[in-house]
Amino acid sequence: MWNWLRQIKDSITQKTTGLMRMQFWRKAVEDIYCDNPPHQPVAVALWRAVKRHNLTKMWFTKIIDEREKNLDDRAYRNIQELETYAENTQSALLYLTLEMLGVRDIHADHAASHIGKAHGIVTCLRATPYHSARRKVVLPMDICMLHGVSQEDFIRGKQEKNVRDVIYDIASQAHIHLEHARSFRKKVPVKAYPAFYCTVALDAYLYNIRKVDFNIFHPSLQKRSTLLPLYLYIRSWKKTY
Numbered sequence: 001m002w003n004w005l006r007q008i009k010d011s012i013t014q015k016t017t018g019l020m021r022m023q024f025w026r027k028a029v030e031d032i033y034c035d036n037p038p039h040q041p042v043a044v045a046l047w048r049a050v051k052r053h054n055l056t057k058m059w060f061t062k063i064i065d066e067r068e069k070n071l072d073d074r075a076y077r078n079i080q081e082l083e084t085y086a087e088n089t090q091s092a093l094l095y096l097t098l099e100m101l102g103v104r105d106i107h108a109d110h111a112a113s114h115i116g117k118a119h120g121i122v123t124c125l126r127a128t129p130y131h132s133a134r135r136k137v138v139l140p141m142d143i144c145m146l147h148g149v150s151q152e153d154f155i156r157g158k159q160e161k162n163v164r165d166v167i168y169d170i171a172s173q174a175h176i177h178l179e180h181a182r183s184f185r186k187k188v189p190v191k192a193y194p195a196f197y198c199t200v201a202l203d204a205y206l207y208n209i210r211k212v213d214f215n216i217f218h219p220s221l222q223k224r225s226t227l228l229p230l231y232l233y234i235r236s237w238k239k240t241y
Helices: 002-011 015-032 041-053 057-074 079-100 106-128 128-133 141-146 149-153 161-183 188-194 200-211 226-236
Strands: none
Touching: 002 188, 015 041, 015 057, 041 079, 041 149, 057 079, 079 161, 079 188, 079 200, 106 128, 106 161, 106 188, 128 149, 141 149, 200 226
């Protein structure tokens, strides 16, 4: 379901079409929780997961509502607005993953909140070259204004220090959330750790962007890391996130 919702924004040319698809999934969730899922493969699989793991309906609703608001394709007004979007999408997805793992723990939820926010921020950064090539910029406006950077600077692919300072500030916020999530790692049940292995990819991206001095347009940032599976195995073996 998440992939379907994520792809809607990129596959439509009119907002009305996107709203119709969101409405389909909103009704599908309602029907799933009434034990009457639509005859659609993803919806049927979701219904089975809901029945098996007693998944919370609210998290699905939050994801759909937030993705629908995001169809406007406008820049976030501030970093807090980006974090709210990440909380209601990426963090909500992690809450559902925890439920599927049989984990209902306040410390795990706290970690999921911070990791989800970091994930949302990193995703926004990674998508910047893609959006800029299409003359769109969604980075938080307050941070851009703080450093005197315009949307046109990103659209033109500029790499001046003030542009890199914007990226540094945003990336630093993602790093802070990851550190918060790890600060109470000893209180999080080990059973919850698999839900948080996405931090491997987040750490790798933040390390790589730091290595290129926060040049968001550096070609190396668009390459897949062949070492991610190894890093994932090591973190799993160490039983940490």
